[in-house]
Amino acid sequence: xxxxxxxxxxxxxxxxxxxxLLIQNWSSVPDRWAPxxxxxxxxxxxxxxxxxxxxxxxxxxxxxxVFWAIGAYGYIIAAKSExxxxxxxxxxxxxxxxxxxxxxxxxxxxxxxxxxxxxFTLIVFEFAKSVVIGTKSLGGNEGLLYFNFxxxxxxxxxxxxxxxxxxxxxxNHLILSSSLGxxxxxxxxxxxxxxxxxxxxxxxxxxAYVISGALTTFGGAAQAFYLGYAQxxxxxxxxxxxxxxxxxxxxxxxxxxxxxxxxxxIFGLDALAxxxxxxxxVSLYAQVTQYSLAFVVFWVLSTKAFSNFSLSNLVKNLFxxxxxxWSAVEAEGxxxxxxxxxxxxxxxxxxxxxxxxxxxxxxxxxxxxxxVLEGVSFTIKPGEIVGLIGPNGAGKTxxxxxxxxxxxxxxxEINLGGVSILNMSTPERFKFxxxxxxxxxxxxxxxxxxxxxxxxxxxxxxxxxxxLHEFNLPGKQDSKDSPMFVRRLTEIARxxxxxxxxxxxxxxxxxxxxxxxxxxxKSVQAVAASGTAVIIVEHLIQTxxxxxxxxxxxxxxxxxADGPAAMVLKxxxxxxxxxxxxxxxxx
Amino acid sequence: MLGQLFxxxxxxxxYMLIALGFTLVLGIGNIVNLAHGSxxxxxMYTVYELNTKHNVQIYLAVIVAVVIGALLALVIYGLxxxxxxxxxxxxxxxxxxxTLLIMSLVTAIHQLLFTGELLSLSFEKRNAFxxxxxxxxxxxxxxxxxxxxVTCALYIWLQFTTQGKLLRMTGKFTASxxxxxxxxxKVFLLLFVLGGALAGLAGGLLMTIEPVTPGNAFTVLIVAxxxxxxxxxxxxxxxxxxxxxxxxxxxxxxxxDSHLATSLVFVAFLLVLSFERVFSSRxxxxxx
Numbered sequence: 001x002x003x004x005x006x007x008x009x010x011x012x013x014x015x016x017x018x019x020x021l022l023i024q025n026w027s028s029v030p031d032r033w034a035p036x037x038x039x040x041x042x043x044x045x046x047x048x049x050x051x052x053x054x055x056x057x058x059x060x061x062x063x064x065x066v067f068w069a070i071g072a073y074g075y076i077i078a079a080k081s082e083x084x085x086x087x088x089x090x091x092x093x094x095x096x097x098x099x100x101x102x103x104x105x106x107x108x109x110x111x112x113x114x115x116x117x118x119x120f121t122l123i124v125f126e127f128a129k130s131v132v133i134g135t136k137s138l139g140g141n142e143g144l145l146y147f148n149f150x151x152x153x154x155x156x157x158x159x160x161x162x163x164x165x166x167x168x169x170x171x172n173h174l175i176l177s178s179s180l181g182x183x184x185x186x187x188x189x190x191x192x193x194x195x196x197x198x199x200x201x202x203x204x205x206x207x208a209y210v211i212s213g214a215l216t217t218f219g220g221a222a223q224a225f226y227l228g229y230a231q232x233x234x235x236x237x238x239x240x241x242x243x244x245x246x247x248x249x250x251x252x253x254x255x256x257x258x259x260x261x262x263x264x265x266i267f268g269l270d271a272l273a274x275x276x277x278x279x280x281x282v283s284l285y286a287q288v289t290q291y292s293l294a295f296v297v298f299w300v301l302s303t304k305a306f307s308n309f310s311l312s313n314l315v316k317n318l319f320x321x322x323x324x325x326w327s328a329v330e331a332e333g334x335x336x337x338x339x340x341x342x343x344x345x346x347x348x349x350x351x352x353x354x355x356x357x358x359x360x361x362x363x364x365x366x367x368x369x370x371x372v373l374e375g376v377s378f379t380i381k382p383g384e385i386v387g388l389i390g391p392n393g394a395g396k397t398x399x400x401x402x403x404x405x406x407x408x409x410x411x412x413e414i415n416l417g418g419v420s421i422l423n424m425s426t427p428e429r430f431k432f433x434x435x436x437x438x439x440x441x442x443x444x445x446x447x448x449x450x451x452x453x454x455x456x457x458x459x460x461x462x463x464x465x466x467x468l469h470e471f472n473l474p475g476k477q478d479s480k481d482s483p484m485f486v487r488r489l490t491e492i493a494r495x496x497x498x499x500x501x502x503x504x505x506x507x508x509x510x511x512x513x514x515x516x517x518x519x520x521x522k523s524v525q526a527v528a529a530s531g532t533a534v535i536i537v538e539h540l541i542q543t544x545x546x547x548x549x550x551x552x553x554x555x556x557x558x559x560x561a562d563g564p565a566a567m568v569l570k571x572x573x574x575x576x577x578x579x580x581x582x583x584x585x586x587x
Numbered sequence: 588m589l590g591q592l593f594x595x596x597x598x599x600x601x602y603m604l605i606a607l608g609f610t611l612v613l614g615i616g617n618i619v620n621l622a623h624g625s626x627x628x629x630x631m632y633t634v635y636e637l638n639t640k641h642n643v644q645i646y647l648a649v650i651v652a653v654v655i656g657a658l659l660a661l662v663i664y665g666l667x668x669x670x671x672x673x674x675x676x677x678x679x680x681x682x683x684x685x686t687l688l689i690m691s692l693v694t695a696i697h698q699l700l701f702t703g704e705l706l707s708l709s710f711e712k713r714n715a716f717x718x719x720x721x722x723x724x725x726x727x728x729x730x731x732x733x734x735x736x737v738t739c740a741l742y743i744w745l746q747f748t749t750q751g752k753l754l755r756m757t758g759k760f761t762a763s764x765x766x767x768x769x770x771x772x773k774v775f776l777l778l779f780v781l782g783g784a785l786a787g788l789a790g791g792l793l794m795t796i797e798p799v800t801p802g803n804a805f806t807v808l809i810v811a812x813x814x815x816x817x818x819x820x821x822x823x824x825x826x827x828x829x830x831x832x833x834x835x836x837x838x839x840x841x842x843x844d845s846h847l848a849t850s851l852v853f854v855a856f857l858l859v860l861s862f863e864r865v866f867s868s869r870x871x872x873x874x875x
Contacts, residue, residue, distance in 0.1 A: 060680065060683060110860060110861050112860075114679060115613075115619060115679060115816075116816060116860075118683070119812045119813070119816050120857075120860065122809055122812060123809075123813065123853050123856060123857060126809055126849070126853055127850055127853040127854070127857075130846045130847075130849035130850045130853070131846070131850050133846045134844060134845075134846025134847050134849075134850060238805060239691075242687060242690075242691060243691070245684075245687065246684065246687060246688055246691065249680075249684040250684075281699065284695050284698055284699045285699070287691075287695040288692060288695050288696060288699065291688055291691050291692040291695065292692065294688055295666070295685070295688050295689075295692070298684060298685065298688065299666075299670055
């Protein structure tokens with residue numbers, strides 16, 4: 001705990017020290033350098049505030065110059081009218097928050113993501129720009145002027161930007177070191193899997209936009225303070241944002257030092273050129289060189305050999321001890337604990353006297369004209385393990401998705417402990433007690449194994465360590481480098497980190513070796529023993545039948561059998577469905 | 588009114604060409620090229636340079652612009668698109684960054700070569716004749732006719748020839764096309780170069796109507812994005828959206844102040860986007 005605290009406070013101390021040193025030694029910076037230093041700091045600040053939305057939560061959004069303009073115009077208007085600056089800033093931040101929330105709300109209501117979202121934010125930006133230029137009270141193309149006759153304006157602006165940059169780095173650090181960072185990186189990696197782990201995507205995005213937008217307004221205000229005006233050309237110029245976006249991507253999006261390295265790569269040469277010569281051509285040549293250099297850097301970083309490499313990772317690794325090596329073989333070796341090789345005793349919880357954990361009643365689902373599920377009903381008791389089997393296309397995965405809240409059924413009802421869950425969203429269902437895993441294990445590659453599990457743990461400091469021990473997982477390992485087996489177990493551990501009523505496993509054995517099958521099933525039995533009802537969708541019927549209390553068989557969307565494995569597998573209809581007998585009869 | 592309609596059709600047909608180039612690459616090849624606007628602007632500068640400094644006949648210069656556009660696309664493909672295929676996930680994100688970098692790079696080069704000022708042709712712009720009581724400028728008429736012919740030819744090629752069908756199928760079923768021996772990477776390269784040639788042509792024609800600055804790359808990119816997405820990446824949809832965009836823009840510009848007109852166009856696109864969303868969610872595949 002103590003080391004955590006010091007790790008948390010140390011960066012703030014370092015930031016404060018750096019700020020103090022920079023401000024103390026400002027007098028040694030030649031006057032003619034000041035404009036370049038300030039434009040570098042401006043870019044750096046925008047890169048850090050954009051990183052919150054573009055890097056950490058991963059939305060390639062282009063509306064940030066609107067926040068910038070809100071700050072710039074807001075500051076000039078406030079300064080001109082000599083109104084209370086604090087109150088004005090409160091208003092500016094409020095406006096930015098409303099705007100940021102609005103963007104997320106509209107984009108999510110329209111269901112925009114990826115390229116569509118990028119286009120949407122571009123439209124919003126262009127729209128705002130034409131509105132600003134067209135509004136007479138905002139001065140049109142000339143903008144608003146408030147000339148400040150302070151002879152130390154450059155120094156004061158530089159100080160303001162230094163403090164702002166340090167603040168932005170601090171906020172990035174705060175986010176990345178808290179549970180917010182885990183959730184946001186999870187949303188960036190895989191929004192569907194994040195929702196299935198109880199993360200409300202829209203809520204998290206709104207928070208990110210509001211924080212990032214509010215911070216961005218200060219940058220616009222500081223720039224307007226320095227320039228003495230707010231103009232569409234500067235306060236709404238997309239060039240600055242494009243540079244910031246490129247800087248963030250080159251340095252490493254969603255990392256603490258990424259934006260800093262990126263800005264050095266894309267701004268350093270240009271800055272040097274501007275100070276060596278006042279000729280615009282020299283600066284342009286420097287820009288061309290710079291962009292080419294940035295291109296090469298990004299190119300090298302994105303080749304396969306460097307797929308796990310980024311500038312900020314490089315620095316991180318320099319200061320970190322070599323991370324532990326890990327191999328699948330080792331993992332398997334560790335997992336077989338001698339005292340557990342005997343078959344785990346069947347849980348007693350499956351006795352019929354207990355109340356049902358979940359009731360699925362008459363679920364029907366059509367996609368267009370195709371009926372995928374037809375009147376499917378079954379119940380499952382706490383601690384029971386049920387195998388859900390059936391030929392390809394029988395509707396197994398659709399049923400899982402209906403239960404997990406990805407699709408809404410056309411008719412039917414799903415009750416959990418007597419409460420209907422049909423009107424709950426996926427994250428709400430997760431919090432209420434329905435967890436699921438995916439066919440191809442979906443862990444969040446930006447997070448380590450330990451962080452993947454921490455994501456779903458609430459107020460139980462030792463729970464993560466317990467789970468890592470129980471599943472014998474390498475906590476510090478980057479999950480994207482882990483073997484399939486480790487990722488699968490990580491996903492299960494993440495799903496059941498907080499107590500769950502129902503756990504749905506979608507083909508948990510696919511792609512694993514027989515030894516690994518045993519280990520996964522052993523973990524599943526342990527989960528069931530704690531009282532969770534488990535549904536396993538699997539094609540390897542003989543393997544899962546050993547641990548299942550019951551088998552449920554789907555065929556063409558209809559439930560055709562429900563009972564103990566030995567009985568179901570001898571059932572003529574089931575055998576017929578698998579071997580295509582019904583099709584022969586139809587022919 | 589008829590005159591505005593014609594003006595709008597002329598500029599709209601160029602928007603259509605710009606967006607079709609972008610759509611071919613995105614819709615069939617699933618490749619995002621944010622440097623598309625830079626290719627168009629390069630086409631514009633090509634015509635400007637050849638016509639004003641070397642006295643090349645203007646439509647000969649447009650043909651050169653087509654070649655230059657195709658060559659530039661070839662370079663972008665090699666530099667930016669091939670490396671992005673090497674990454675297993677987030678291909679789009681990588682393409683966005685690569686092509687954004689290229690856009691910045693090309694804009695800086697344009698600024699170096701042609702300064703940041705607004706440049707236009709001294710070309711016989713007033714060379715107009717009266718038809719049906721409408722004052723028709725010859726460059727606009729030529730641009731419109733060329734754009735329509737090229738679009739129709741492209742449509743027929745894609746829709747009705749074996750080559751065109753193969754091209755579309757390669758985009759839709761990439762892995763299976765690869766399996767039956769279609770040289771997939773060459774097909775994508777062809778597609779990208781074709782997109783570049785269309786952008787070069789659009790740029791060349793645009794230069795005969797409007798002036799150019801290096802900053803146009805971004806404006807043109809927005810046109811490409813808006814029209815492609817409003818047209819839902821379908822050939823006919825994009826064609827109609829492009830023409831409509833031109834007409835609406837010209838009509839609104841004559842009725843309102845130009846910035847209000849631009850704002851209204853963006854609002855219209857937002858509405859289109861939301862209508863499409865409502866329409867497509869009727870099938871109810873997602874839970875809100």
